[in-house]
Amino acid sequence: MAEDAPLDYRAIDDVIHGRVRLAVMAYLSGADTADFSQLRDKTGVTDGNLSVNLRKLEEAGYIRIDKAFVKRRPQTRCSLTDAGRKAWLAYLERMQAMLFGEGGDPAD
Known part of the structure; x- marks a missing residue:
């Protein structure tokens, strides 16, 4: 990437980029599954805030929510x-x- 080329921030997925959703996606990427209370404790948000953000991720097709x-x-x-x-x-x-540039390698 040329030094003066603008960073294409428009390619960032806005569904994931929200702070709570980002934390949920990061946690779930390392854990196979997590229950609501685990996610609430890891993100440090209220039940209502977590519910809204989980719904957005589910609507985007990024997470599956199973209730039992x-x-x-x-x-x-x-x-x-x-x-x-x-x-x-x-x-x-x-x-x-x-x-780090289009190669995405921190060693470059």
């Missing part, structure tokens, strides 16, 4: 979909390209 009852208590479990994993990797590649 365990010992009469509702349990919400989340996991990345294949599309979500692809979007996450593309997001990371775009951020690397913005930081």
